[in-house]
Amino acid sequence: MRDVSFPDFNSGLAEWLTVMFCAGLAATSLMGQDNPAPPTPKIQINGAMDLESAFNPGGGGNSESLGYIKYFNEVRLSEATLSVTGNWTHIGFRVDGGGGDFYDDAVAADSWKGPNRYISQAYFIWRPSGKTQVNAGKFFSSVGAEAPQSYEDFNITRSLLFWYGEPLYHVGARATTEIGRGVSAGAQLLSGCNTIAGSRGRQTEAVTANWSGKRWGWSEIYMDGNEKREGSGRRHLSDTVLTFNPAKAITGYAEALATVEKRVSAGYDRWYGWATAWKYSPHPKWSVSPRADWFDDVDGATTGMRQRLFEFTATGEYRPSKHVIARLEYRNDWSDEPFYQWKNNSPPSHFRRALMGSLVLRFHSEL
Numbered sequence: 549m550r551d552v553s554f555p556d557f558n559s560g561l562a563e564w565l566t567v568m569f570c571a572g573l574a575a576t577s578l579m580g581q582d583n584p585a586p587p588t589p590k591i592q593i594n595g596a597m598d599l600e601s602a603f604n605p606g607g608g609g610n611s612e613s614l615g616y617i618k619y620f621n622e623v624r625l626s627e628a629t630l631s632v633t634g635n636w637t638h639i640g641f642r643v644d645g646g647g648g649d650f651y652d653d654a655v656a657a658d659s660w661k662g663p664n665r666y667i668s669q670a671y672f673i674w675r676p677s678g679k680t681q682v683n684a685g686k687f688f689s690s691v692g693a694e695a696p697q698s699y700e701d702f703n704i705t706r707s708l709l710f711w712y713g714e715p716l717y718h719v720g721a722r723a724t725t726e727i728g729r730g731v732s733a734g735a736q737l738l739s740g741c742n743t744i745a746g747s748r749g750r751q752t753e754a755v756t757a758n759w760s761g762k763r764w765g766w767s768e769i770y771m772d773g774n775e776k777r778e779g780s781g782r783r784h785l786s787d788t789v790l791t792f793n794p795a796k797a798i799t800g801y802a803e804a805l806a807t808v809e810k811r812v813s814a815g816y817d818r819w820y821g822w823a824t825a826w827k828y829s830p831h832p833k834w835s836v837s838p839r840a841d842w843f844d845d846v847d848g849a850t851t852g853m854r855q856r857l858f859e860f861t862a863t864g865e866y867r868p869s870k871h872v873i874a875r876l877e878y879r880n881d882w883s884d885e886p887f888y889q890w891k892n893n894s895p896p897s898h899f900r901r902a903l904m905g906s907l908v909l910r911f912h913s914e915l
Contacts, residue, residue: 589914592633596910598626598648598699603903606890613857613881614902615698615706616650624649626906627697629668640673654696654716659777660744668696668717679726686744687722689715690736690756690769693789693803693823699908702837703863704877707823709805712843712850712857714787715741718752730760741775741783752783765791779812800826803841809849817849825861837863855885873908 602611604620611617616626627650633642645667655665664686671685692714694701718741724734736754739745752773759766771785785807792800806820823841839861848854863877881888881900888900 590635591915592631592635593913593915594631594633594911595629596697596699596908597628598650598697598906598908600624600626600698600704600904600906603905604890605901605903606894610889611902612888613705613708613711613859614879614904615704615711616653617705617904618649618653620902626650629697631669635673638675640675642669642671642673643667644669650696655742658743658745664744680723681725682721682723684721686717686719688717689741690722690754691715691771691785691787692805693791693801693825698906699873699910702825702827703839703861704875704904704906705861705879707803707825707839707841708843708857708859709803709821709823709841712845713805713807713819713821717742719744720751722754724756724758732758734758736771738773740773763793767791775809776812781810781812783807783809797829798826800824816847818846819850820844820846821857833867835865837865839863851887853885853887855883855887857887858882871910873906873910875904875906875908877904877906878902879904 600617601623602614602617602620604611611620617624625648627646627648629644629646631642631644634640647666651665651668654668655661658664667686669685669687671683671687674682674684676682688696692710694706694710696716698704698706718736718738720736720738722734722736722738724732726732734756736752736756738752738754740752752771752775754769754771756769757767767789769785769787771783771787773783774780775783786805788804790802792798792802802822802824804820804822807818809817811817821841821843823839825837825839827835827837829835839859841859843851843857845851845853845855845857851857859879859881861877861879863875866874868874879902881902883898886896886898888898889896890900890902891897
């Protein structure tokens with residue numbers, strides 16, 4: 549078993565982000581104490597540093613499907629992110645940037661790395677009316693129930709649907725408008741999935757719908773476009789999410805994903821699945837979050853082999869203050885094919901168990 553070690557902070561970027569985060573956290577604790585009723589802020593600055601570690605009782609192997617946790621038995625800098633948002637009556641902007649394993653992996657397949665690998669989102673905001681908003685630039689995908697940052701989700705690791713079935717980000721334009729009480733609809737014109745340059749100049753289109761009620765909500769997105777870097781083969785993706793809030797201390801969601809993509813040659817690739825997760829918070833500082841999801845890679849297009857995957861995750865969370873989140877998580881994965889190598893130098897197994905820990909430090913400032 550490898551000794552637990554801390555991440556390598558020798559890179560200038562990681563050092564700069566660490567110093568900036570600590571400075572921001574210190575500044576936040578000193579700001580606003582003499583001004584109990586500040587004016588509505590125009591600029592908001594948010595920062596987060598996420599340290600994560602995964603322990604495998606098998607002694608090593610790969611961390612496939614654990615999201616951006618790439619190594620067992622090490623403490624890693626999952627991400628250090630600084631987000632700046634400008635908010636005025638009709639216009640605004642948002643820029644998120646940083647470093648860590650999340651940024652190294654998030655653009656791994658993009659044709660243009662460069663500064664792109666350090667910027668997760670950068671888009672302009674236009675509000676022609678109080679009910680309509682338009683974004684243009686690079687932004688996270690509207691597909692899925694989970695956010696890219698684990699500290700915005702119920703769990704440390706991501707679901708199988710998030711990791712194998714859904715895009716992470718797009719470049720393009722999207723618009724949403726309110727068409728009734730709690731009801732909105734939208735349209736998106738995108739360069740493709742997880743790419744700046746797009747797929748041979750072709751575009752991807754999407755339509756969205758949302759409804760929000762007191763105890764539950766519904767959202768739907770349908771996406772259609774060519775995602776092939778070479779040749780042509782359109783992808784049709786449908787994702788449905790139901791959210792629930794049956795009681796003050798209980799929230800949850802259920803998600804269903806289905807995708808069909810034409811191959812460059814004859815035939816189609818298909819993948820689909822479902823996921824559900826819940827969060828129970830008996831105390832403002834404590835919560836427990838179970839999650840279960842199932843994914844069928846019918847033709848081996850996203851996982852590399854034809855298989856059905858299932859995972860169960862249970863996460864305990866403690867928030868001693870608004871600046872700190874501590875989590876402990878247990879996860880068990882299964883496959884109907886030998887897919888997981890959870891021991892070093894051993895043949896793949898049908899299952900894998902892992903224990904994760906996470907410590908998140910956050911700050912918020914307003915100008």
